[in-house]
C-alpha cells in the first residue's frame with residue numbers, strides 16, 4: 001500500500017564517490033584540483049549553513065574550495081571586485097554568489113558578473129539561453145539537474161509521460177520543465193494563478209513540486225502510481241501544523257515535539273505515500289543532490305578549461 005521512498009541522500013553519496021574519483025583523475029592530469037569558489041555576503045544564517053555544506057562537500061571530494069565572506073555592508077564595487085578576481089583565477093573553475101544578497105545589492109547585476117563558463121549555478125542568461133535552446137555546452141542549474149538525476153535513478157520512463165511541475169521560478173520550475181521537455185515528457189507548468197490545481201496535478205505521472213508552501217499538495221493532488229519529486233523546503237514551528245503535515249510519520253512528529261521545529265516539503269508526505277508509486281522525502285530528497293550537481297558542474301567546467309589548455 002505504500003510508495004517507494006526516493007532516497008536522494010543515498011543517490012547523492014554514490015554520485016559524490018564517483019565525483020571524488022573523477023576529481024582525482026582530473027588532478028592527476030591537470031596538476032591541480034578542480035576549484036570552486038563561493039561568495040557569501042552578509043549574515044543570513046541559512047546561507048552560512050548552505051555555504052559551509054558546499055565547501056565541506058567540495059573538500060571531501062578532493063576539490064579546492066574557497067569561501068569569500070564579505071560583510072553585510074560590503075559595497076557593490078567590493079563584491080564585483082571579488083567576482084572579477086575569482087573570474088581571473090586559473091585555479092577556480094566554478095564560482096557562485098550565494099543568494100539572498102543584502103538589500104542594496106542587485107542580484108541580477110551580481111550574477112551576470114560571473115563569467116558563463118564558471119557559472120556553476122547555471123543562472124547566467126547565456127547558460128539559461130543554452131538550456132532553452134538545448135545546447136549542451138552550457139552549465140545547467142543544480143537543483144533541476146538533481147531532479148533529473150533522481151528520476152533517472154528511479155528508472156522513470158519520461159518519453160511521452162505526463163509531467164506536471166508546480167512552481168515557475170527561474171532557478172527550479174522553469175529549468176525543470178525544459179529538461180523534462182528535452183526528454184520528451186508532455187509538460188505542464190503550474191503557478192499561483194493556475195485554476196483548479198488538483199485537476200491539473202492529478203493528471204501527472206511525474207509530479208514535481210517547487211513552491212515553498214508546506215504541504216500544499218495533498219492526497220487529492222496525486223495520481224495513483226505517480227512519481228512525486230518534492231523540491232520545497234520550509235521550516236515549520238507550529239505544533240498544529242506539524243501534527244497535520246507529519247501525520248503518518250510518528251518518529252518525525254516525536255522529534256518535532258522535542259526540538260520545536262522541523263523541515264517539510266510542498267507535498268504532504270504521508271498522504272502522497274498512500275497513493276504514489278514513489279516519493280522523495282524532505283529532508284533527504286533533492287537537497288543532497290543539489291550539492292552533488294554543483295560539484296559535477298564544477299568538474300565539467302574544469303575539464304572544459306583543461307581541454308582549452310588552461
Ligand SMILES: NC(=O)c1ccc[n+]([C@@H]2O[C@H](COP(=O)([O-])OP(=O)(O)OC[C@H]3O[C@@H](n4cnc5c(N)ncnc54)[C@H](OP(=O)(O)O)[C@@H]3O)[C@@H](O)[C@H]2O)c1
Nearest residue numbers: 143167168169172191192210211212231232233286287290
Ligand atoms: N532542495 C534544494 O536544494 C532547493 C533549491 C532551490 C529551492 N528549493 C525550495 O524549493 C521551493 C521553491 O523555490 P523557488 O526558488 O523555486 O521559489 P519561488 O521563486 O518563490 O517560486 C515559487 C513558485 O511557486 C508558485 N506558487 C506559489 N504559491 C502557489 C500556490 N498556492 N499554488 C501554485 N503555485 C504556487 C509561484 O507562482 P507565481 O510565479 O505565480 O508567483 C512561483 O512560481 C522553496 O521551498 C525553496 O526553499 C530547494
